[in-house]
Amino acid sequence: MKITRVDVFGYDLTYVHGRYVMSRGRVIERLASTVVRITTDNGLEGFGETCPLGPSYLEAHGAGARAALRELAPALLGLDPRELACVGDRMDEALLGHGYAKAAVDAACWDILGTSASLPVCTLLGGRRHDTFPLYIAIPLGPPEEMAAYAEARRAEGIHRFQLKLGADGRADAARVHAVLEATGDEDIVIADANGGLRAQEAVIAARLLEPYERVYLEQPCPTLEECLYVRRLTTLPMVLDEVITDPTTFLRAWHACGMDAVNVKISKVGGLTRARRLRELAEAVGVSLTIEDTWGGDLVTAAVSHLAASVDERLLFTVSFMNDWTNEHIAGYEPRSQVGLGRAPERPGLGVDVDVAALGEPLFSAAA
Ligand code: MG
Numbered sequence: 001m002k003i004t005r006v007d008v009f010g011y012d013l014t015y016v017h018g019r020y021v022m023s024r025g026r027v028i029e030r031l032a033s034t035v036v037r038i039t040t041d042n043g044l045e046g047f048g049e050t051c052p053l054g055p056s057y058l059e060a061h062g063a064g065a066r067a068a069l070r071e072l073a074p075a076l077l078g079l080d081p082r083e084l085a086c087v088g089d090r091m092d093e094a095l096l097g098h099g100y101a102k103a104a105v106d107a108a109c110w111d112i113l114g115t116s117a118s119l120p121v122c123t124l125l126g127g128r129r130h131d132t133f134p135l136y137i138a139i140p141l142g143p144p145e146e147m148a149a150y151a152e153a154r155r156a157e158g159i160h161r162f163q164l165k166l167g168a169d170g171r172a173d174a175a176r177v178h179a180v181l182e183a184t185g186d187e188d189i190v191i192a193d194a195n196g197g198l199r200a201q202e203a204v205i206a207a208r209l210l211e212p213y214e215r216v217y218l219e220q221p222c223p224t225l226e227e228c229l230y231v232r233r234l235t236t237l238p239m240v241l242d243e244v245i246t247d248p249t250t251f252l253r254a255w256h257a258c259g260m261d262a263v264n265v266k267i268s269k270v271g272g273l274t275r276a277r278r279l280r281e282l283a284e285a286v287g288v289s290l291t292i293e294d295t296w297g298g299d300l301v302t303a304a305v306s307h308l309a310a311s312v313d314e315r316l317l318f319t320v321s322f323m324n325d326w327t328n329e330h331i332a333g334y335e336p337r338s339q340v341g342l343g344r345a346p347e348r349p350g351l352g353v354d355v356d357v358a359a360l361g362e363p364l365f366s367a368a369a
Contacts, residue, residue: 023197032062048107049300068101073367099271106272114350136161144179158341170205193219262289299332
């Protein structure tokens with residue numbers, strides 16, 4: 001089987017609740033998402049998607065994904081898409097880094113591998129280890145009462161895991177967490193995620209104020225691993241590391257430093273499903289819990305997330321997000337679809353969703369053999 005054609009499409013995703021606000025003044029209303037379609041000489045098609053969370057979240061941006069894919073697309077022609085490591089090698093030869101762009105190609109190849117084997121991607125990732133898994137929802141940064149009201153509304157929809165976007169002030173951020181704790185119940189988890197926006201002193205203040213609350217988890221309080229480790233030494237709050245963990249090397253470094261109880265694996269952040277599986281296995285081997293999600297994205301990103309989440313050891317699956325619940329636009333019929341706060345991976349072969357190619361319009365560019 002050989003790749004004979006690569007098409008790259010673009011579309012915009014808007015946030016279903018208006019403005020998505022994070023620390024350091026980062027506000028998201030609309031994002032450029034990029035879809036890759038790979039076609040093979042025997043007529044199979046696979047799809048993948050990547051959508052960076054704006055230009056100042058990670059070292060990634062929407063236009064960057066497209067520029068990288070313009071470099072990568074010709075290099076893919078003639079490869080067997082089922083040989084995922086070989087596809088990864090070829091992409092690394094053609095372009096160093098830019099894992100977030102490669103993630104879309106990797107997902108499309110997994111889609112083809114699944115279709116050609118008549119198996120869902122989660123089976124190929126190791127198996128459907130549980131049918132459903134609990135989803136979390138992020139609460140945009142805002143005044144405490146607004147965040148509490150948002151949590152109440154999502155709780156009424158069946159969500160019991162809340163990830164609060166924090167700012168840069170320890171006392172104000174602790175007040176936000178308090179407000180959400182009061183609006184939620186004993187079965188609810190509250191993850192205080194500063195996305196690296198707090199410096200060590202403010203993070204220590206927030207952690208000290210939140211210390212008595214068993215339902216609270218800290219996620220990536222500070223921008224560097226060293227600052228997060230500093231905070232961790234001064235608190236018993238469980239720690240999730242996210243932005244600083246991008247590959248096995250950073251994971252192992254943090255693990256050796258006893259830096260985390262859980263790791264947030266965003267598929268595009270770590271360079272695609274193939275590399276996310278490697279991190280999943282590493283985390284499982286050493287007993288670190290996992291959040292499975294992506295930076296942002298629509299139905300295709302959600303499909304990839306659902307398969308990876310289904311393949312995680314149930315005891316170590318902390319939270320999952322279905323990004324297509326966060327966006328207004330749907331390119332695969334709003335599938336996979338959450339149900340009352342639970343997610344599930346499609347049963348059909350490959351990623352298991354049908355992309356509405358007509359809705360994507362003409363490709364931005366293509367490469368063909
Ligand atoms: Mg996070």
